[in-house]
Structures are given as structure tokens and as C-alpha cells.
Amino acid sequence: MIKIVFSDFDGTLTHGHELRSSFFEVLNECKRLNAELVITTGRSLSWGHYFLTHFPMQFAILEGGGIICKKTKGDKEIVEVPLVSNFEQQNLKKVTEKLLDNFPGLNLSVDSYGRKTDRAIEYFKDLEQKEKVEQFLTAHRVSFSSSNVHLNFWPGEVTKFKAIEYVLKNYFQDVKLEETIYFGDSLNDQSAFKDHPNSVGVSNIASYLHKMIHRPKKVLEGPENESSFGVLNELRKLPQS
Numbered sequence: 001m002i003k004i005v006f007s008d009f010d011g012t013l014t015h016g017h018e019l020r021s022s023f024f025e026v027l028n029e030c031k032r033l034n035a036e037l038v039i040t041t042g043r044s045l046s047w048g049h050y051f052l053t054h055f056p057m058q059f060a061i062l063e064g065g066g067i068i069c070k071k072t073k074g075d076k077e078i079v080e081v082p083l084v085s086n087f088e089q090q091n092l093k094k095v096t097e098k099l100l101d102n103f104p105g106l107n108l109s110v111d112s113y114g115r116k117t118d119r120a121i122e123y124f125k126d127l128e129q130k131e132k133v134e135q136f137l138t139a140h141r142v143s144f145s146s147s148n149v150h151l152n153f154w155p156g157e158v159t160k161f162k163a164i165e166y167v168l169k170n171y172f173q174d175v176k177l178e179e180t181i182y183f184g185d186s187l188n189d190q191s192a193f194k195d196h197p198n199s200v201g202v203s204n205i206a207s208y209l210h211k212m213i214h215r216p217k218k219v220l221e222g223p224e225n226e227s228s229f230g231v232l233n234e235l236r237k238l239p240q241s
């Protein structure tokens with residue numbers, strides 16, 4: 001019995017940059033299952049507000065697990081719950097300024113507006129520069145991870161899976177981790193692939209598998225299981241709770 005569907009967004013619920021009608025079928029499937037959909041993404045906090053105001057969702061995990069958005073007061077208000085301290089957020093700001101000074105021409109991602117607990121750089125075409133940026137981040141004790149669209153970096157011990165644990169512990173005390181499922185497609189989903197007992201990789205994960213230390217428990221195959229098609233097919237197999 002699955003009560004919560006945790007899912008990455010880019011490449012898992014979207015096809016490239018496209019949001020297709022199958023995404024809305026995923027929303028309908030979650031409704032049939034009486035399951036909450038919690039998008040768990042590297043996208044910025046502002047996307048959390050977008051998800052919660054436009055779709056039937058109560059929670060979203062943003063910035064790779066650095067911050068949670070939740071509806072309160074009978075859905076009239078959206079509250080932000082950062083999992084990174086103010087001190088660390090300020091330190092991240094300083095390191096980011098230094099990074100941009102050191103690498104002229106480097107651009108933060110177009111969705112950087114509203115980011116609080118991490119930063120993102122648009123995907124690199126120049127792999128040599130990517131390596132140098134990663135060395136800079138390591139030297140400044142900043143963690144980083146690549147999604148299929150960005151290189152994200154953040155201070156402290158933030159992971160998508162830690163944020164999932166936080167959500168279950170604080171907002172769903174009666175739901176066990178085993179009663180949830182996780183869908184992802186890329187390197188920044190590895191914390192959930194490692195520790196979530198029901199982790200699923202949609203079939204477009206194939207090109208990243210060889211780079212992964214932690215792979216999903218189940219890997220879908222074939223074009224019929226790409227991105228949201230794969231999520232939809234898996235949800236359709238589940239019994240209603």
C-alpha cells in the first residue's frame with residue numbers, strides 16, 4: 001500500500017523541458033491511490049510555490065532537500081521550512097560570490113531567482129571548466145551534485161533522502177517509509193536510491209547508470225517507461241490504499 005509518492009521533477013515527471021499530459025495522469029493516479037505526491041527536486045524554492053498553488057499538492061521538497069514548502073491554515077498559506085541554517089546560507093552566499101569572481105563568464109541557472117539553501121549553474125558544455133569549478137567547491141567544503149539540467153551546490157549535509165525522512169517524521173507520523181515510493185532519473189537522486197526501499201528509476205536513467213554509486217532498486221526499461229510514462233505505468237500497478 002503506497003501512501004506517498006516522492007518524485008524527482010526534471011527528467012522524471014518532465015520529458016526534457018516538456019510537461020506532457022501524462023504528468024496530469026500521474027496526478028489522477030495519485031488521487032485514485034489516495035496518495036500524496038511530494039515533488040522532490042533540485043529546483044528552486046520559487047518552484048515549490050508554483051507546484052503548491054497550481055497542483056493538488058500539500059508539500060514539496062526543493063533545492064535538493066535544503067528546503068520544504070508546505071500548505072497550512074486550510075491551504076490558505078504556504079510556509080517554508082529550511083533545513084539549512086541561516087549561518088550556512090550566508091556562507092553559501094559568500095562562496096558563490098567568490099566563485100563567480102574566480103570564473104568570469106560563469107552563469108547561475110535561470111531558475112536561481114528565489115534560491116535560498118543552494119545554488120545552481122547551468123549545465124556545462126566545457127567539461128574542463130566543470131572540473132575546475134568542482135575542485136573550487138571541494139576546496140571550500142561545499143557539496144555538489146549534477147542533475148540532468150544543473151550542477152547544484154550547497155553547504156552542510158543536505159540530501160533529498162534526509163528531507164524525505166524529515167517530512168515523514170514531522171508531517172506523516174503514521175506513514176512508514178516502506179509505504180512510500182521514490183521515482184528519479186539522475187545522479188542527484190542517489191541518496192534516495194541508496195536508502196529508499198522502493199526506489200524506481202525511469203528508463204531514461206540508462207545513460208547515467210554507469211556513473212552511479214547507488215542505483216535504484218528497480219530500473220524501468222524501454223521508451224514506454226521514459227520519464228512520466230514510467231511513473232504512470234508503475235503507479236497504475238499499485239492497489240488503492
Ligand SMILES: [Mg+2]
Nearest residue numbers: 008010011186
Ligand atoms: Mg532529474
